[in-house]
Amino acid sequence: MKYCTKCILNEHTPFISFDCKGECSYCHEQETIESDKDFHLYTNKSDFNKLLAEERGKNKYDCIVACSGGKDSVMALYAIKKILHLNPLAIIFSNQFLVKGMVENVQNAAEKLGVDWRLYHYNEVKKGFEHFLKSEFRKQISLCDACQLFISPIKIAKKIAREEGVKIVFTGATMAQRIGAMTKNSTIPTHQKYSERYRTVMNNLKKYLGQFNELKDILSEVDDDGSIVVTSPWHYLNQERLEADSILNSLGWKQIKHSFPPKSTNCELSFLTAYLGRKYKVANYDITFSRLIRFGEMDRQEAMKRFKKRIPPSLLKKTLSKFNIDVDTL
Numbered sequence: 001m002k003y004c005t006k007c008i009l010n011e012h013t014p015f016i017s018f019d020c021k022g023e024c025s026y027c028h029e030q031e032t033i034e035s036d037k038d039f040h041l042y043t044n045k046s047d048f049n050k051l052l053a054e055e056r057g058k059n060k061y062d063c064i065v066a067c068s069g070g071k072d073s074v075m076a077l078y079a080i081k082k083i084l085h086l087n088p089l090a091i092i093f094s095n096q097f098l099v100k101g102m103v104e105n106v107q108n109a110a111e112k113l114g115v116d117w118r119l120y121h122y123n124e125v126k127k128g129f130e131h132f133l134k135s136e137f138r139k140q141i142s143l144c145d146a147c148q149l150f151i152s153p154i155k156i157a158k159k160i161a162r163e164e165g166v167k168i169v170f171t172g173a174t175m176a177q178r179i180g181a182m183t184k185n186s187t188i189p190t191h192q193k194y195s196e197r198y199r200t201v202m203n204n205l206k207k208y209l210g211q212f213n214e215l216k217d218i219l220s221e222v223d224d225d226g227s228i229v230v231t232s233p234w235h236y237l238n239q240e241r242l243e244a245d246s247i248l249n250s251l252g253w254k255q256i257k258h259s260f261p262p263k264s265t266n267c268e269l270s271f272l273t274a275y276l277g278r279k280y281k282v283a284n285y286d287i288t289f290s291r292l293i294r295f296g297e298m299d300r301q302e303a304m305k306r307f308k309k310r311i312p313p314s315l316l317k318k319t320l321s322k323f324n325i326d327v328d329t330l
């Protein structure tokens with residue numbers, strides 16, 4: 001298999017091409033984006049500070065923080081409370097597949113920081129995954145992408161923000177993840193092609209899932225009037241300057257034992273995403289890892305090692321048994 005010499009994307013990535021040095025078109029695309037004058041997509045720092053000043057103390061909560069229990073979101077919660085001096089409401093969303101430790105990480109941090117937190121259960125999302133896994137779409141797009149069609153953490157966070165009269169939703173998205181969100185509307189050819197293909201599959205999948213009455217509630221669009229700002233403290237503060245290890249330690253944060261790729265904080269379905277990704281050559285965590293590499297947030301060799309890590313068959317079997325699906329039929 002041919003891999004990019006800079007990131008870990010391979011020859012099966014949609015619309016990828018390689019130059020004579022073996023560097024891929026996605027890496028070149030990112031260089032172009034970074035040199036673009038509109039690189040600073042989000043509101044600038046002074047507008048951001050103005051917004052914080054307006055919102056601070058206006059309501060019971062100043063903002064919502066959507067947490068996964070991972071390092072970035074727990075550190076974000078810390079920064080929002082201790083550095084930005086806001087009073088947040090931390091929320092975590094359960095799709096029934098959270099791995100042990102994710103909720104505990106949010107709970108511990110919230111209690112240590114003296115902030116309120118809530119856990120929201122959306123059990124019906126499981127039915128959506130089941131239909132996806134039993135359809136041909138499992139061969140075309142990653143399970144993580146499909147999940148975005150259901151009630152997603154961001155959609156829920158926005159809804160809660162409106163209910164609480166709050167204007168800001170924070171995530172723990174790093175700079176590399178910010179670029180990921182940004183390139184969707186970029187006019188750079190390779191990505192546009194990829195996005196068109198992506199959008200077509202997503203639209204078809206949505207139509208397909210829409211046939212099932214039992215999915216009506218989880219596929220419905222949440223009203224979005226654009227009044228809620230979704231951002232991350234890591235677009236304004238330098239996470240590297242903070243003593244992350246000692247802060248996380250003081251907040252009782254622990255690394256999740258079973259999550260794919262290793263050292264991540266993804267739900268139990270991440271193993272299934274990785275398995276299907278390998279079997280049907282659907283891009284998944286290699287896209288995220290490649291962005292982290294380009295941003296110097298991860299070493300290429302380390303990324304490759306984690307991405308290729310063996311998926312324990314027992315874990316896969318355990319997850320699939322919850323859907324009554326046999327691994328051989330997948």
Ligand SMILES: [Zn+2]
Binds near residue numbers: 007023025026
């Ligand atoms: Zn590359």
